[in-house]
Amino acid sequence: xxxxxxxxRALARDLLTKGAVQVFVGYGEGSVPGRTAPxxxxxxxxxxxxxxNKHCLNNLAVYLTRxxxxxxxxxxxxxxGCDARAVTGLLQEGQATREKVVIIGMACDGMxxxxxxxxxxxxxxxxxxxxxxxxxxxxxxxxxKATAPDVAPEDGGxxxxxxxxxxxxxxxxxxxxxxxxxxxxVKCYACRQVCPLCYCKRCLAEKNxxxxxxxxxxxxxxxxxxxxRAMHLAGRCVGCGACERACPQHIPLxxxxxxxxxxxxxxxxxRAGCDPAATPAVxxxxxSDKNDFFR
Amino acid sequence: xxxxxxxxxxxxLASALLKAxxxxxxxxxxxxxxxxxxxxxxxxxxxxxxxxxxxxSFKEFVFPRCExxxxxxxxxxxxxxxxxxxxDGEPQQAVIGCRxxxxxxxxxxxxxxxxxxxxPFYFKRREKTVVLSIACSRAGESCFCTAxxxxxxxxxxSDILLKKSAGGKYVAEVLSDKGRELAGKFGSLFxxxxxxxPVEVAELKPAFAVEKIKPWLDAHFExxxxxEIAARCMGCGTCAFGCPTCHCFDIVDEGDLSGGCRLxxxxxxxxxxxxxxxxGHNPRTGxxxxxxxxxxxxxxxxxxxxxxxxxxxxxxxxxxxxxxxDLCGVLKTIASKQA
Numbered sequence: 001x002x003x004x005x006x007x008x009r010a011l012a013r014d015l016l017t018k019g020a021v022q023v024f025v026g027y028g029e030g031s032v033p034g035r036t037a038p039x040x041x042x043x044x045x046x047x048x049x050x051x052x053n054k055h056c057l058n059n060l061a062v063y064l065t066r067x068x069x070x071x072x073x074x075x076x077x078x079x080x081g082c083d084a085r086a087v088t089g090l091l092q093e094g095q096a097t098r099e100k101v102v103i104i105g106m107a108c109d110g111m112x113x114x115x116x117x118x119x120x121x122x123x124x125x126x127x128x129x130x131x132x133x134x135x136x137x138x139x140x141x142x143x144x145k146a147t148a149p150d151v152a153p154e155d156g157g158x159x160x161x162x163x164x165x166x167x168x169x170x171x172x173x174x175x176x177x178x179x180x181x182x183x184x185x186v187k188c189y190a191c192r193q194v195c196p197l198c199y200c201k202r203c204l205a206e207k208n209x210x211x212x213x214x215x216x217x218x219x220x221x222x223x224x225x226x227x228x229r230a231m232h233l234a235g236r237c238v239g240c241g242a243c244e245r246a247c248p249q250h251i252p253l254x255x256x257x258x259x260x261x262x263x264x265x266x267x268x269x270x271r272a273g274c275d276p277a278a279t280p281a282v283x284x285x286x287x288s289d290k291n292d293f294f295r
Numbered sequence: 296x297x298x299x300x301x302x303x304x305x306x307x308l309a310s311a312l313l314k315a316x317x318x319x320x321x322x323x324x325x326x327x328x329x330x331x332x333x334x335x336x337x338x339x340x341x342x343x344x345x346x347x348x349x350x351x352s353f354k355e356f357v358f359p360r361c362e363x364x365x366x367x368x369x370x371x372x373x374x375x376x377x378x379x380x381x382x383d384g385e386p387q388q389a390v391i392g393c394r395x396x397x398x399x400x401x402x403x404x405x406x407x408x409x410x411x412x413x414x415p416f417y418f419k420r421r422e423k424t425v426v427l428s429i430a431c432s433r434a435g436e437s438c439f440c441t442a443x444x445x446x447x448x449x450x451x452x453s454d455i456l457l458k459k460s461a462g463g464k465y466v467a468e469v470l471s472d473k474g475r476e477l478a479g480k481f482g483s484l485f486x487x488x489x490x491x492x493p494v495e496v497a498e499l500k501p502a503f504a505v506e507k508i509k510p511w512l513d514a515h516f517e518x519x520x521x522x523e524i525a526a527r528c529m530g531c532g533t534c535a536f537g538c539p540t541c542h543c544f545d546i547v548d549e550g551d552l553s554g555g556c557r558l559x560x561x562x563x564x565x566x567x568x569x570x571x572x573x574x575g576h577n578p579r580t581g582x583x584x585x586x587x588x589x590x591x592x593x594x595x596x597x598x599x600x601x602x603x604x605x606x607x608x609x610x611x612x613x614x615x616x617x618x619x620x621d622l623c624g625v626l627k628t629i630a631s632k633q634a
Contacts, residue, residue, distance in 0.1 A: 031437065036619070186360050193530050246531070
């Protein structure tokens with residue numbers, strides 16, 4: 001780990017010194033043990049603040065959508081294999097420009113102590129490096145070597161076991177389950193703010209002429225928000241889990257996004273962010289679509 | 296003379312208060328979270344050794360996250376008929392087992408809600424609330440109460456303060472008329488002893504010199520530090536909504552052609568929309584300006600206007616922040632600078 005950290009710091013120092021990037025986004029020490037903090041540096045002198053360890057949970061791709069970061073120039077961005085999928089999504093949706101970001105892919109054996117559940121189903125321990133084929137996002141630099149083996153894509157469906165449990169419930173129980181979960185929502189919008197793909201400058205939740213969603217944190221407003229959010233991320237969510245980790249109320253948000261991902265995979269054979277050459281499900285139009293309202 | 300209550304009798308007190316029709320608010324578990332909850336049963340109350348701080352303060356019980364402040368319907372003549380919700384029926388509330396930092400937030404909130412217009416929605420509940428806090432015998436890793444003028448056994452806002460002693464007993468310091476009334480009404484659960492036994496109170500060295508914060512803020516409205524600190528802020532409201540003293544709200548109308556409701560909802564200064572004018576102009580264009588507002592409101596404006604800082608040092612903002620933007624660390628940085 002120590003060599004990896006040194007390599008990362010040296011690279012950040014070098015990129016900032018020669019002006020290849022004007023701002024570097026990585027992880028730094030957190031305020032308490034067991035946490036890291038996204039760290040944004042603009043001078044080579046601060047490269048020593050960067051760290052790499054088991055607690056680099058944040059998906060830093062979200063900073064590509066933040067003017068506070070991008071206005072400073074070309075961004076050096078530290079990504080894990082899973083985070084790279086969000087970068088792919090942003091590139092596909094025209095929210096980032098490949099030339100304006102230098103991507104540093106970190107080999108990752110999984111995050112968290114104990115290991116995060118999502119990391120047990122990971123098929124992206126090693127991000128693709130320079131020279132990767134068109135079906136992989138080619139990072140500009142790769143640091144480290146992953147030892148954890150990738151599982152099969154979608155883990156042969158095993159990653160949807162928790163979704164299947166909810167699907168198996170009778171409708172009334174499913175309704176009660178979500179009512180209870182959404183009942184805790186306080187509408188802090190941490191789920192939206194940390195999501196790299198939730199980049200709208202004006203979210204529909206904040207439109208009030210006409211008002212699309214009730215902005216209050218009551219049962220109807222919370223239900224509307226979470227369902228709208230899930231629908232807007234269908235086929236776009238890359239499954240990084242940032243929303244669920246950010247939720248102060250422990251609402252199992254990834255259940256919703258996984259349910260959507262599962263449906264998109266089943267009906268469109270598409271996994272968001274995995275293949276830069278694939279056409280995103282929400283970008284396709286097929287005159288032979290089985291639904292009438294499309295034609 | 297000292298007043299003692301045992302942990303068992305504290306539970307009995309919660310039970311007796313429930314029987315007497317009180318809403319009893321205490322730390323309890325909900326979906327793996329430790330939260331302040333209106334108890335249905337006193338057995339839900341967590342033993343004090345099992346928590347330091349619930350994940351959010353109990354402000355929701357005096358300042359709900361979403362509250363109807365006016366109902367309207369359209370009468371037969373199509374003219375609106377207004378009705379104000381009647382809060383007289385709100386029950387008496389007892390907060391049991393909160394920490395002194397959370398209790399200290401009440402006198403702070405009183406200022407803003409009672410400054411020129413006296414907010415009846417807040418004060419109806421506030422007046423009916425009695426607070427029994429328990430001093431901390433250990434500090435959390437993000438706690439910084441001593442740096443902002445409070446302490447693990449601070450008395451501000453508490454009606455009764457309990458301090459842990461040996462053998463599952465607490466020494467009760469009765470601090471107000473409300474506290475005396477409660478201790479009197481349920482006197483059989485308290486015991487009077489000749490001499491106060493020794494108590495355990497956490498020690499926490501102040502993390503920074505708070506008197507240095509305002510002078511720096513006075514002189515550095517524009518400063519590169521803001522961007523350096525706050526470029527990573529995500530602009531969500533998780534800090535504000537967990538904060539015992541954050542009190543901003545938004546007013547929205549929800550209704551249809553037959554009538555509706557005017558609601559008072561929690562709001563947050565970290566959101567870009569918070570200051571957006573009807574004209575489309577937004578005086579706070581960047582996240583660093585919004586974060587500056589948050590710090591300045593707590594450590595400069597509130598202090599100037601009300602003589603109190605709007606921070607009790609509970610550290611929840613740091614704990615809850617998805618990008619670990621640590622207020623205590625920010626204040627340490629500011630305090631280390633020359634004003």
